[in-house]
């Protein structure tokens with residue numbers, strides 16, 4: 619496990635994933651009943667982007683300037699509301715953490731975003747396998763009444779946590795895709811999660827490095843015979859580009875009502891804002907369609 623999200627924090631993939639995550643939570647919170655938000659691959663919680671720049675012995679280029687950096691100076695009032703929601707949340711987090719500079723410094727990972735959004739009736743379960751990452755996560759979130767932090771294999775989380783007493787759940791599966799069989803592990807977790815709680819909302823992040831590999835994954839998901847499932851994708855370059863990761867996707871099983879409309883409002887402006895080479899685009903694809911009137 620060599621992956622450290624710190625080097626990628628605030629990149630284009632985080633922007634896309636986190637903007638959609640905010641809308642998923644908002645949509646689920648339209649109902650007053652509490653919910654469990656389960657983050658199976660939580661990371662360390664939040665990131666100091668200045669440490670990421672200076673702390674890497676390989677002097678790797680930071681990725682945030684081509685991600686959240688591109689949105690930092692944009693007037694939120696000019697953005698579609700769902701994208702403005704995310705930008706406002708991130709700017710607010712950065713300011714509250716003490717940044718007084720003109721560039722972003724403190725970036726919230728999915729745990730910090732979820733922590734900002736949960737209501738007193740909601741709960742958070744944060745799973746992270748890497749001991750050092752989990753130790754940081756625990757320092758920030760351990761011991762709080764609504765939040766459980768677990769140092770363990772996140773693929774076991776659906777079995778351990780579903781169905782929750784609230785009978786409402788959002789499950790974010792955001793692996794590092796280090797392992798050769800990562801897509802297969804995701805499918806296994808989805809299979810088990812759906813068996814335990816077919817009504818949960820599952821959101822799976824995936825990289826677009828090879829179109830064929832992703833299409834195969836989506837086909838296997840379809841074979842699980844899931845409830846309505848929407849694939850939201852953003853590419854920042856054409857598939858022939860020299861970039862290794864040309865884009866990414868968020869697969870959403872049981873997307874809340876009108877989530878697709880919010881997703882489109884997020885993805886379409888991001889195509890131009892986050893482009894790194896010609897040929898990028900946005901795509902919303904119903905892997906399993908909603909049944910009219912259902």
Ligand SMILES: C[S@@+](CC[C@H](N)C(=O)[O-])C[C@H]1O[C@@H](n2cnc3c(N)ncnc32)[C@H](O)[C@@H]1O
Pocket residue numbers: 619621622623635657658659660661662663726727728729745746747748751770771772773792793794
């Ligand atoms: C892409 S990062 C997560 C980023 C985070 N969800 C966010 O949006 O801020 C993936 C994380 O999964 C962790 N990880 C890798 N394999 C894991 C596993 N089997 N179970 C739980 N965590 C794992 C890595 O250490 C890394 O912190």
